[in-house]
Amino acid sequence: MAKILIIDDDPDFTLANKAILEAAGHEVITASDGKAGLESVKSQDPDLIILDIMMDSIFEGFSVTTTLRGTPEYMDYRDIPVLMVSAVKKMTGERFEIPPEAKIAEGDEFLDKPFTAEVLLSKVNKLLGA
Amino acid sequence: MVLRAQPHILVIDDDEVARDSARVLLSRWGYRVTLAETGEKGLEALKADPPDLLVVDLQMPGISGLEVLEAVREFDPTIICIMVTGFATLQSAMDAMKQGAYDFLPKPFSPDELKLAVNRGLERRFLEKEAQKLREEKARMEANFVTMVSHQMRSPLAAVRQLLEVAATESLGPLEAKYKDLVTRANLRIDGLMQDMNAWLNMVRIEEDGVAERKQPVKLSEIIAGLAKRTQMEAEAAGQTVVVEEAADDATLQVDRESLMEALYNIASNAVKYNRDQGQVSIRSHSTRLQADIIISDQGPGIPKAEIPYIFDDFFRSKSPKLKSKPGTGLGLSITRRIVRAHGGEVTVTSREDEGTSFTVSLPLQ
Numbered sequence: 001m002a003k004i005l006i007i008d009d010d011p012d013f014t015l016a017n018k019a020i021l022e023a024a025g026h027e028v029i030t031a032s033d034g035k036a037g038l039e040s041v042k043s044q045d046p047d048l049i050i051l052d053i054m055m056d057s058i059f060e061g062f063s064v065t066t067t068l069r070g071t072p073e074y075m076d077y078r079d080i081p082v083l084m085v086s087a088v089k090k091m092t093g094e095r096f097e098i099p100p101e102a103k104i105a106e107g108d109e110f111l112d113k114p115f116t117a118e119v120l121l122s123k124v125n126k127l128l129g130a
Numbered sequence: 131m132v133l134r135a136q137p138h139i140l141v142i143d144d145d146e147v148a149r150d151s152a153r154v155l156l157s158r159w160g161y162r163v164t165l166a167e168t169g170e171k172g173l174e175a176l177k178a179d180p181p182d183l184l185v186v187d188l189q190m191p192g193i194s195g196l197e198v199l200e201a202v203r204e205f206d207p208t209i210i211c212i213m214v215t216g217f218a219t220l221q222s223a224m225d226a227m228k229q230g231a232y233d234f235l236p237k238p239f240s241p242d243e244l245k246l247a248v249n250r251g252l253e254r255r256f257l258e259k260e261a262q263k264l265r266e267e268k269a270r271m272e273a274n275f276v277t278m279v280s281h282q283m284r285s286p287l288a289a290v291r292q293l294l295e296v297a298a299t300e301s302l303g304p305l306e307a308k309y310k311d312l313v314t315r316a317n318l319r320i321d322g323l324m325q326d327m328n329a330w331l332n333m334v335r336i337e338e339d340g341v342a343e344r345k346q347p348v349k350l351s352e353i354i355a356g357l358a359k360r361t362q363m364e365a366e367a368a369g370q371t372v373v374v375e376e377a378a379d380d381a382t383l384q385v386d387r388e389s390l391m392e393a394l395y396n397i398a399s400n401a402v403k404y405n406r407d408q409g410q411v412s413i414r415s416h417s418t419r420l421q422a423d424i425i426i427s428d429q430g431p432g433i434p435k436a437e438i439p440y441i442f443d444d445f446f447r448s449k450s451p452k453l454k455s456k457p458g459t460g461l462g463l464s465i466t467r468r469i470v471r472a473h474g475g476e477v478t479v480t481s482r483e484d485e486g487t488s489f490t491v492s493l494p495l496q
Contacts, residue, residue, distance in 0.1 A: 113292065
């Protein structure tokens with residue numbers, strides 16, 4: 001079973017997803033903002049990151065991925081898969097449009113909040129290669 | 131009302147007598163007046179202190195009235211221009227109108243004629259300002275609505291749904307059957323509410339500009355295949371069948387794929403929802419040189435004739451008992467029509483009682 005880091009500023013989401021993931025046997029650590037999340041990446045070395053895009057601003061979520069994937073400091077962690085989640089959408093089914101030069105900011109998978117336990121676990125398993 | 135303060139009128143005329151009488155009359159009627167004796171000076175004055183209305187002589191030494199009009203239109207097209215001339219010809223009137231003049235006064239004109247022209251022009255100016263203000267207010271309200279629904283309402287609701295998911299999956303330990311039923315019911319209600327919110331958001335979000343920006347070439351056959359696949363799943367679950375008849379020649383359309391699929395699926399999903407038991411949903415397409423038609427039909431009870439004119443209205447729900455019993459927001463078809471119209475197309479419907487309903491989405495080719 002895997003070690004999963006949830007970075008989300010909504011404590012209820014964190015609580016809910018932690019319960020679902022722990023029930024499936026995963027170990028869960030949490031961070032309530034981008035900065036704390038990045039620190040946990042280094043100190044805990046998780047197998048997977050679940051990242052809320054819209055925390056204080058859209059930049060906070062994307063800046064976590066850009067830092068993770070684009071700075072030498074995080075060289076050893078840049079292959080950690082990232083599942084991006086968000087409750088805000090422009091149009092049903094439509095993702096935030098990311099320009100090609102910012103592809104680095106994109107996670108590996110995306111889920112609209114809320115999601116069922118089944119969908120969450122299947123995405124998690126897919127990203128963990130299980 | 132905007133700008134009911136003293137209206138400002140600029141008079142450009144090389145004839146001193148004409149300028150003076152305009153000043154006297156317009157001031158007497160309560161307007162603030164600025165005078166200029168050449169086109170050059172007039173434009174300077176206009177840029178320094180933009181008027182609501184401009185009265186300009188056509189024939190002047192230096193730059194002509196027509197050139198002044200052209201410069202004004204470039205500077206601020208909302209300024210109302212009245213052209214004045216001593217040599218009234220049809221051609222000069224037409225030239226002035228072409229350059230954006232609002233009215234044309236042949237010299238000599240009576241004070242009443244001037245008053246009428248100025249009043250009409252200013253009225254138009256106020257109406258335009260008012261319309262502009264309302265447009266801005268509408269845009270602001272729409273933007274606020276989207277922000278409110280998506281952040282203030284959708285996010286907390288999503289969190290509640292996520293918490294209930296923990297209970298529904300008994301992730302923290304088993305739940306008594308009675309409670310589990312409650313949780314399941316609560317989840318269904320929240321899911322329905324969130325779907326409604328998505329529909330509202332979509333409705334506000336569909337703007338022609340957005341659709342135009344996202345347009346790309348897509349083959350008609352691809353659209354039909356995608357729609358059929360999505361409808362198939364829903365139809366199967368409802369014990370119905372889907373029949374697809376495709377156009378012989380495969381046209382290529384310029385569409386915003388995502389919103390168009392949403393529009394078509396809204397219709398197809400209605401066809402399944404309102405169909406008779408073990409009914410058939412048919413998806414057909416054909417194209418001519420100018421347009422492609424996608425026709426989606428069901429074998430349901432049909433839409434009452436009296437309701438047909440209203441089915442595309444926001445929040446319209448049928449009063450017919452056979453149709454009313456199905457859940458819905460009353461927004462699906464209204465969204466559909468917005469999307470189709472944003473593509474330059476149109477959606478039409480024919481319906482026969484107890485035989486079925488048929489929607490046709492027509493889209494222009496090029």
